[in-house]
Amino acid sequence: MLIGRQSWQFANRPVIESWAASGGPFEAEGKLAADFDILHDDLWMGQDSYEKAHRHLLEEAINAALQKANLTKEDMHFMLAGDLINQITPSSFAARTMQIPYFGLFGACSTSMEGLALASFIVNYQGAKKTITGASSHNSAVEKQFRYPTEYGGQKPPTAQWTVTGAGAAVLTDNPDKNGKLVTTSATIGKVVDMGLSDPFNMGGAMAPAAADTLINHFKDLNIEPSHYDLIVTGDLGRIGQETTFELLQQSGLNVAREQFQDCGLLIYNDDQPVQSGGSGAGCSASVLYGHLLNQMQKGVYRKILVCATGALLSPLSFQQKESIPCIAHAVSIEMI
Numbered sequence: 001m002l003i004g005r006q007s008w009q010f011a012n013r014p015v016i017e018s019w020a021a022s023g024g025p026f027e028a029e030g031k032l033a034a035d036f037d038i039l040h041d042d043l044w045m046g047q048d049s050y051e052k053a054h055r056h057l058l059e060e061a062i063n064a065a066l067q068k069a070n071l072t073k074e075d076m077h078f079m080l081a082g083d084l085i086n087q088i089t090p091s092s093f094a095a096r097t098m099q100i101p102y103f104g105l106f107g108a109c110s111t112s113m114e115g116l117a118l119a120s121f122i123v124n125y126q127g128a129k130k131t132i133t134g135a136s137s138h139n140s141a142v143e144k145q146f147r148y149p150t151e152y153g154g155q156k157p158p159t160a161q162w163t164v165t166g167a168g169a170a171v172l173t174d175n176p177d178k179n180g181k182l183v184t185t186s187a188t189i190g191k192v193v194d195m196g197l198s199d200p201f202n203m204g205g206a207m208a209p210a211a212a213d214t215l216i217n218h219f220k221d222l223n224i225e226p227s228h229y230d231l232i233v234t235g236d237l238g239r240i241g242q243e244t245t246f247e248l249l250q251q252s253g254l255n256v257a258r259e260q261f262q263d264c265g266l267l268i269y270n271d272d273q274p275v276q277s278g279g280s281g282a283g284c285s286a287s288v289l290y291g292h293l294l295n296q297m298q299k300g301v302y303r304k305i306l307v308c309a310t311g312a313l314l315s316p317l318s319f320q321q322k323e324s325i326p327c328i329a330h331a332v333s334i335e336m337i
Contacts, residue, residue, distance in 0.1 A: 004221025006189050013183035014123040015175040016334065017071075017130075020064035021291030022057045023283075024139065024165030030269040035291035036166075037064045043140050043165060054083065054090040054138035057167040057283070059097055061134055061290070065169045076100045076171075077128035080119050082111035083136050083282050085145060090136060100132065108311030109207075109236050110190070111135040112168065112286035113330040116307075117187035119172045120332065126174070134169030134290070137281030146200065146316060159202040161238045161265060162275035166283035168290030178337045182297055186333045188218035192313065194326040200319055204241025204265075204277055207310040210327035211237060212248035215308055218331050219254060226256045229333070230302040233293065235285035235309030236265035238278030264288035264309075285309040297336050304335045 003009045022038040024045075033039065038060050045053040058081060066072060079098060081091040082105035095102035107114040115133035122128050142163040175181065193210040211234050219226065226232060226249075237245055242263040249256050264285045265278035289307055296302055308331040314323070 007221035010124040016182040017171040018069035019170040019290040021287040022060040050141040058136040061167040061169040080115040080133040110311030113309035120184040135282040135286035136167030137283035161280035163281040164284040166287035168286030190214035190329040204238035206325040207327040208244035214329040231305040236280040
């Protein structure tokens with residue numbers, strides 16, 4: 001049901017039946033390599049373009065998640081997915097392969113939680129018995145579209161972030177047996193926040209106010225304290241964005257513990273990997289959640305987490321027209337029953 005101004009509570013607690021993540025060669029060298037189901041040793045992944053490799057990543061994650069749940073694509077009522085490439089073609093072409101009724105989503109890097117929130121809503125209200133949701137990104141495909149081709153060798157400032165080559169997917173069901181299962185319990189849908197920043201090499205700084213706004217409204221709508229969660233994790237704010245968001249939360253009066261507040265873009269890579277401010281991309285929070293974080297919950301490390309994925313809603317055209325960067329964030333809470 002709707003609670004507060006912009007949140008949902010899922011009384012029927014949709015079950016995250018299975019999950020999977022795929023990644024590229026740089027992710028294979030990162031801190032979370034062991035949590036990926038599939039890793040590639042080159043960015044082409046047997047395809048003849050980076051965009052096709054991007055599509056391949058998502059198909060792999062979806063198929064791996066289905067296999068873990070002992071389900072087939074024919075069992076799925078809906079697929080919800082998105083990415084960063086023009087007209088979300090990698091996701092749409094993956095949907096062409098999967099032949100599952102499809103919702104194509106674009107929330108930039110917030111797409112992972114947009115998909116999980118909507119999939120949970122659909123299952124919670126009996127709009128489907130089984131859905132699959134996911135998000136993906138590919139470093140070379142995204143860099144070519146939004147910045148410069150990697151072959152160009154352009155230097156980046158310390159505020160820039162490294163686009164994750166990865167995909168994550170999860171199967172949600174209306175399984176009545178929830179004992180020992182991961183379930184979604186609530187979601188807060190963000191609104192667009194634009195503070196006038198226009199630097200495409202400082203996405204974390206641009207997205208921080210949107211992340212803070214969604215988190216503040218989540219706790220307000222649900223009338224709970226941050227201590228309700230073992231972990232509050234943002235999508236891909238990086239060092240600058242995470243620090244800015246933490247300061248904004250402190251200024252709002254929310255008592256968020258520093259060790260409780262983490263970021264997927266800071267979790268995925270080792271400190272000695274040259275990623276400037278951290279990881280980013282629609283596949284960042286998707287692969288970290290549908291790999292590392294849910295694995296940790298299954299092991300009992302965390303019982304309740306809140307994931308707030310952030311997205312910068314710019315395009316190459318809007319940047320060329322000297323527009324500022326509007327941003328958004330969506331949050332979903334997950335619990336182990």
